[in-house]
Amino acid sequence: MKVDIKGFAKPLIESLIAVIIGILVGAIILAFSGYNPVEAYSALFDGALGSKYGWAMTLSAATPIMLTALTFGLGAKTGLFNIGGEGTVYFGAIAALILTNIWGNILMGLLGGIIAGIAWMAIPALLKVFRGVNEVVSTIMLNWVAYFLALYIIIQKIPNPKDPNKTIAIPLSARFPIIIKGTELSWAFAISVIAALVAYYILWHTTIGYELRVSGYNERAARYAGINPKKTVIWSFVLGGIMSGLAGAIEMMGRPPSYAISQGMANIYGYGFDGIGVSLVGRNHPLGIIFSGIFFGMLKAGATAMQIEAGVPLEMVRVVQGIIVVTVAIPGLLDLLKRVVRK
């Protein structure tokens, strides 16, 4: 029997296989660690999808990681492995906090996120263009630099005078309206979806998008066609910086209850890393990222329910995410499986 799977369906199916493998291997690890996998997963899925509240929490958890995924995805589509989303989120959040406390409106917060994102991503972009520094090494090093600089700013420059465990908060006038009362879902979610659609439009319907994709597909062909590689590298980082900067900003302005950065950056840490997984499962495609973002959001939202109801540490979902990403890395997963099955 020959199954004909065309361009679009094949990556979709491969991502689904990776997800299933991730969940299955996760179940094995759960069982080995002495937990009941069925109990754990049913708590997770029920918590994330079993109610209107669960769905709202899923979508709100998807909001920042869709944007950080776009950072990695835009990079990957242009031939770069931009892992700097993590550090950029911190500065996007800090910039939004500072600007909205000066001018109390959402637009200034978004602008702050965008400017901070571009500014921070300019460093690996310039290092790449002028010194040829591999972006994997530079963005990871810059994530660590960002981590400590952000800690300094949070503790020393913008602490909450009434509560030393937090930073100053977003003023009421600059907070996104909540969509469903009593949940964390605000209209910030729309920003992420719009950003993905804009990224899609740029990549497939503009000249610069075409140049970016050609550079990602075949660097030599791009150079032969007269595309300036420096320009595409800078554009890739700038667009990526905007996305992660926005992620930090809307996480501050659109995610109750604190509207501030909490101690140890707990509420803004890890989104850049999550975004890499989201992007890879979405095949680095902006539209794929919307769906895989919601899937990873579901894992995040359900993790809390799993911890409360089944007593499984919520970090379990990170293991599942990791296995999914390693599986996604296997080329021709579908063909490989077919060969194994045939044997």
Next chain:
Amino acid sequence: MMDTALSILIGALTAMVPLVLTSVGATVSERAGVVNIGYEGILLMTAFFGAMFAEISGSPWIGLIGGAFIGMLLGMLHGFITVYLKGDHVIPGIGVNLLALGVVAFGIPAYWGTAGQHQVPSNFRITPIIKTAYGSLSPMVFVTIVIAVLTHWVLFRTPLGLRIRSVGENPEAADALGINVERYRFLATVYGATLAGLGGAFMSVDWLGTVTKQLSAGRGFIALANMVFSGWNPLRALLGGFIFGFFDNLSVWVRTTPAIQKIVPWQFVATLPYLVTLIIVAGMIGRVRAPKADGKPYKRE
């Protein structure tokens, strides 16, 4: 002043161990043509499993061997995907790094029941062989030096080393000479990951004596930068590892010295190893040359 200098020197020799082991391993892997950026995750996971094995067996040495074993398995996974399935070299590495974040974040509370951090009891840690007033030296410091020197010798002075380098420089020619390109690449990848695994376990059962979610702290990538700095040369990686280890140790020392904390915020000092890495990599590019077929999957025509 002399005391401080000596204690930082000894500290640098210790901090050098995971960096040098990983750099030397990565050098062999890349000399054979396989790029692996998953060392960060390997260091983190093997630190976790190293401590676990040490506490189960009651011997820190079993912890070290166990860490190397886990590293070996992760190297086999990477080698299988990149060498035999001809996959991209970067993405599986990213995957292993992400997986490590999950495994350690889940593993610490699941296994030890503590959130975020576990202290390895002193009887499960390796006893230093040299003790001075300025600090002590682990036997692993000497093991690391021996491994770097031996690897250098094998890589540049033996037929085996020539074959490893040939599959990374010109796999077509190596293949034509009857060298099994895939086997050499796979084994070189496994060797690299095994050394990193030894380095990861060293962090938990010897040097730092703790397991945390951020224990590797970018050292896997600093080791890759050190490899570039060395020009893919194990002996120079030993020297570079000492320099990076110096800044690594210096930042820890300054962070915990109250007099300096008053002048410079500790967070600024903590960024030092990463900034030094960036500066050195930016400065070395163009002066060193990577193996020609580095990172390129080899498909027999």
